Amino acid sequence: MGTWDIGPFDNDTAADFGGDLDEAALEEREAMIRSALKRAADPADFLDASAGERAVAAAALVAAQHPDGELTCSNYGPSEPLPELSADLRTLAVDALDQVASERSELAELWDDAANGSKWRHDITRLRYVLDPPVPPQEETLFDV
Numbered sequence: 001m002g003t004w005d006i007g008p009f010d011n012d013t014a015a016d017f018g019g020d021l022d023e024a025a026l027e028e029r030e031a032m033i034r035s036a037l038k039r040a041a042d043p044a045d046f047l048d049a050s051a052g053e054r055a056v057a058a059a060a061l062v063a064a065q066h067p068d069g070e071l072t073c074s075n076y077g078p079s080e081p082l083p084e085l086s087a088d089l090r091t092l093a094v095d096a097l098d099q100v101a102s103e104r105s106e107l108a109e110l111w112d113d114a115a116n117g118s119k120w121r122h123d124i125t126r127l128r129y130v131l132d133p134p135v136p137p138q139e140e141t142l143f144d145v
Contacts, residue, residue, distance in 0.1 A: 006120045008060035008077070008127070013053040015076035022080040029082050033058045034089060041095035045104075052100040052107030056124065059093035063130040066090065094132045097124055 003011040009018055017036065021029050040047055040055030057077070065085050101108050101124050111117040 006116060006123055008057045010076065011053050013050045014057035017054045017057050018077040018079075021078040021082070026081070026083055029078075030085055030089075033061055033082075033085065034092065037062075037089065037092045037096040040097075040099050041092055047099055047102075047105045047107070049106040049110055052105050055093075055096040055100050056107075056127075059097050059127055059131065061085070062089045062093045063127055066130050068130050068133070090131045094128055097128045097131070100124065 009015055017032075021032055024032060036051075036054040036058040039051050061078070061082060062085055065082075099105060101121065103109075108121075111120040114120070
């Protein structure tokens, strides 16, 4: 089937990752998410599409636990509960998403050639902002002068 939509679990690789998480013991799930993010965040070379797809799915799971995050509503994502994920995974997820969206990513290359590639990039950017929101500019005060 391949890829059927732009959601984080809307492809075979990510759906399999969700199934693997469901089959793993609860205490192993965070390590699996961390591993998927690390692989994408530190590519030795060109990031292949399957590693990128797993990283996007893992980042969506991390973002889902953020107060501003959205639940990963997908029939293909994990259905079993996840443990409370470590806060440091947010930074790792941002790094992974940056690599997934870079010119060194097969997944980005494939989406750039697709009709709805700009929507995919928008969703990646939105996911990244949940994990690492931009800091709003601060107003000057009398003490700043």
